[in-house]
Amino acid sequence: MSRCPDCGCELPDSQTLCTACYDARYALVGQPKRSRSFRERLTGRNVLLFLGMFGVGFLEFRFDTGDYFPFNLFLSYRYHLMPTKTAVLTAFVFASIAFYVESSRQK
């Protein structure tokens, strides 16, 4: 006979945890991770990231920033600058993705 390491009760040979402790552990581990609600994601840091990405993205897509930024990630797409509306939308999408990824990454 072995004993349950958690509660000390006696166990049948094949078991390493008694049923009660096993259930308790399983319930603890098996808890599904609830995805964060939008409000939970809405921390100051994430909002700043969103605004920053949106601002940089918009300027990047709307204007030729190659003269101001020596490192231009979108240099190859620079031939056709977007109209304001498209630039806003694209920047918004980029910022949203950044916001979502960043807020999901945080513990």
Ligand SMILES: [Zn+2]
């Ligand atoms: Zn037990």
